[in-house]
Amino acid sequence: MKEPLIQNETFVKIAAPMVVGVFFLLFWQIAVVAFEMPKYILPGPIEIMKSLVTDWSTLLNALMMTLKITLLAFVIAVVLGVAASLLFIQSKWIELSLFPYAVLLQVTPVVAIAPLIIIWVDDTTWALTVCAVIIAIFPIISNTTLGLRSVDPNLLSMFRMYRTSRWQELVRLRIPGALPYFFGGLRISCGLALIGAVVAEFVAGTGGSKAGLAYLILQSGYNLQIPRMFAALVLITLTGIALFALMVWLSDRALRNWHESALEVEH
Amino acid sequence: MTSSSVTPLKPSTPDPTAEPTVQAGSTNGRPVLQVEGVNKIYANGTVALKGADLTVRQGEFVSLLGPSGCGKSTLLRIMAGLGDVTSGSIKFWEQEYNVVGDKGRKMAFVFQNATLMPWARVRKNVRLPLDLEHQSGPETEQKIDKALEMVGLSGFDNSFPRELSGGMQMRASIARAMVTEPNLLLMDEPFGALDEMTRNKLNDDVLKLWQKNGWTIVFVTHSVYEAVYLSSRVVVMAARPGRIVDDIKIDQPFPRNADFRVSTEFAGYCRQVSQALERASAMGAPQEKKA
Ligand SMILES: Nc1ncnc2c1ncn2[C@@H]1O[C@H](COP(=O)(O)OP(=O)(O)O)[C@@H](O)[C@H]1O
Ligand SMILES: [Mg+2]
Numbered sequence: 001m002k003e004p005l006i007q008n009e010t011f012v013k014i015a016a017p018m019v020v021g022v023f024f025l026l027f028w029q030i031a032v033v034a035f036e037m038p039k040y041i042l043p044g045p046i047e048i049m050k051s052l053v054t055d056w057s058t059l060l061n062a063l064m065m066t067l068k069i070t071l072l073a074f075v076i077a078v079v080l081g082v083a084a085s086l087l088f089i090q091s092k093w094i095e096l097s098l099f100p101y102a103v104l105l106q107v108t109p110v111v112a113i114a115p116l117i118i119i120w121v122d123d124t125t126w127a128l129t130v131c132a133v134i135i136a137i138f139p140i141i142s143n144t145t146l147g148l149r150s151v152d153p154n155l156l157s158m159f160r161m162y163r164t165s166r167w168q169e170l171v172r173l174r175i176p177g178a179l180p181y182f183f184g185g186l187r188i189s190c191g192l193a194l195i196g197a198v199v200a201e202f203v204a205g206t207g208g209s210k211a212g213l214a215y216l217i218l219q220s221g222y223n224l225q226i227p228r229m230f231a232a233l234v235l236i237t238l239t240g241i242a243l244f245a246l247m248v249w250l251s252d253r254a255l256r257n258w259h260e261s262a263l264e265v266e267h
Numbered sequence: 268m269t270s271s272s273v274t275p276l277k278p279s280t281p282d283p284t285a286e287p288t289v290q291a292g293s294t295n296g297r298p299v300l301q302v303e304g305v306n307k308i309y310a311n312g313t314v315a316l317k318g319a320d321l322t323v324r325q326g327e328f329v330s331l332l333g334p335s336g337c338g339k340s341t342l343l344r345i346m347a348g349l350g351d352v353t354s355g356s357i358k359f360w361e362q363e364y365n366v367v368g369d370k371g372r373k374m375a376f377v378f379q380n381a382t383l384m385p386w387a388r389v390r391k392n393v394r395l396p397l398d399l400e401h402q403s404g405p406e407t408e409q410k411i412d413k414a415l416e417m418v419g420l421s422g423f424d425n426s427f428p429r430e431l432s433g434g435m436q437m438r439a440s441i442a443r444a445m446v447t448e449p450n451l452l453l454m455d456e457p458f459g460a461l462d463e464m465t466r467n468k469l470n471d472d473v474l475k476l477w478q479k480n481g482w483t484i485v486f487v488t489h490s491v492y493e494a495v496y497l498s499s500r501v502v503v504m505a506a507r508p509g510r511i512v513d514d515i516k517i518d519q520p521f522p523r524n525a526d527f528r529v530s531t532e533f534a535g536y537c538r539q540v541s542q543a544l545e546r547a548s549a550m551g552a553p554q555e556k557k558a
Contacts, residue, residue: 154382157349159378160397172398176386258385258427 003077026118032207038240048116056214059228063235066197066212067126070239073132074193078186081140088141099145110196114203119227124206131203132196141186147181148174181260183251190243198236207228284314296325298361299451299483305355307341307509312507315341320356321502321511323485325450326458328477330494330501331487332540338509339454339487346485347376347453364406375444377454381436383428383443390415390424393442401446414446417476434465441473452477455487470497471524478521489543496523503540505547512550513543 032044088095121127190198201214307316418438503513
């Protein structure tokens with residue numbers, strides 16, 4: 001006999017937040033109508049949907065721009081971050097001397113250094129990318145370094161007993177062991193790359209053909225096109241969720257055979 | 268038994284693998300390990316070993332028994348060439364460690380935990396020592412099959428460690444140690460984390476393999492019964508500072524089985540070893556910090 005849907009874990013997991021979401025939107029729409037809220041202050045969900053449709057080509061252009069910077073920054077952050085971690089684990093001295101600077105990058109608010117970077121880097125796309133990299137790289141560095149260091153000391157002893165080269169130790173032991181940490185870093189970092197791309201564009205305020213979602217929000221604000229502002233916001237949120245889901249999927253695929261984080265809970 | 272990658276030895280160097288197999292439990296075999304006046308002081312000042320002298324001969328099954336913290340693991344690791352000694356000497360097949368060279372491979376270490384790579388399937392885990400030595404080919408695959416078969420894990424090649432029970436993980440760990448065809452096996456409380464049934468079963472298996480293959484085993488345990496049941500010799504250690512205080516020969520024939528566990532001889536040896544252990548514990552006690 002088939003179990004009733006309400007007892008199906010996956011169904012409940014998806015349906016429950018959906019129900020909450022639908023009620024929220026419904027309440028929002030009713031409130032907006034009931035209090036005759038002008039749409040330049042708070043548009044209802046229907047207005048926002050309308051804007052998503054009518055302004056779609058503008059929104060899509062901006063989305064593509066933001067997405068491009070986000071992905072570019074994310075890839076660069078991953079490559080540089082992993083390279084830095086590999087450098088750090090070569091010696092305690094290197095790590096001790098350089099890690100504080102990685103922390104420095106992390107604690108400096110990107111809003112505060114973005115204007116400088118925009119002055120230094122001519123090309124806007126690259127300037128924004130650099131800002132986003134600065135935000136996104138730290139979780140990669142710290143997680144991967146931790147992972148590469150967290151080796152089972154007994155396994156390490158075994159490798160030493162067979163007089164293994166450092167290269168073998170890295171490839172056979174440290175890198176596979178660091179994967180769960182690395183993927184943890186990816187999940188945090190992808191969201192930060194998006195935030196970096198958006199925040200940097202707010203600071204840069206560049207318009208024209210290269211405008212991203214942040215600029216669209218600024219501009220819509222000036223023009224009191226509040227529904228479009230919300231539409232852009234919705235797109236940023238959806239992008240963030242999609243990126244995160246993609247990372248979760250990747251990490252599950254890579255780790256599902258052996259790591260606890262990817263284990264299905266059995267019933 | 269000699270693998271192709273072993274460096275040819277100088278004629279003057281005795282080749283352990285050429286040695287005739289010694290009767291299991293014999294006490295007049297060639298010295299495999301000679302620990303002489305070894306002191307070990309850790310960086311934090313802990314005197315883990317003080318003046319340790321111990322000779323392990325070919326074909327012996329030696330247990331190191333003592334309260335926790337008495338330096339059993341330290342001694343075993345030193346025997347494996349893992350970690351330096353503060354002073355004293357340690358010889359492997361009557362030579363200093365640095366001239367033993369590639370023959371180090373003939374020794375295998377089994378840790379308290381299975382210490383498997385969780386990301387690798389059982390077969391990949393078992394073949395690790397061979398991979399590290401860059402061995403491959405059909406002969407290598409045969410060695411792996413043989414090792415898996417010996418521990419009763421044939422057919423589990425493609426399982427991941429987490430899919431196995433604790434006992435089976437330990438078997439995989441033993442298979443990994445055996446795949447190099449060692450003649451010296453160092454085991455650090457290998458079955459301490461297992462339930463008694465599994466533990467007894469694995470003890471019997473190890474005993475059988477030891478007898479059949481003419482291994483030499485040094486086995487760390489804190490169980491008197493396990494030590495007496497398995498060993499041809501029980502070395503009792505005391506703590507603070509870690510040292511060897513007693514060396515008891517278990518003069519009973521092999522193979523041993525469940526009958527031996529209930530024999531009066533077994534009980535007698537257990538009493539003798541327990542008393543030695545109590546004396547050893549009392550020696551360490553006065554220096555113990557009071558809470
Ligand atoms: N790496 C280490 N650094 C400092 N002290 C250690 C280290 N390893 C072990 N010790 C200390 O050395 C003593 C002997 O340890 P160990 O050989 O592990 O004992 P056992 O295996 O008999 O329990 C203990 O007091 C322990 O705390
Ligand atoms: Mg120990």
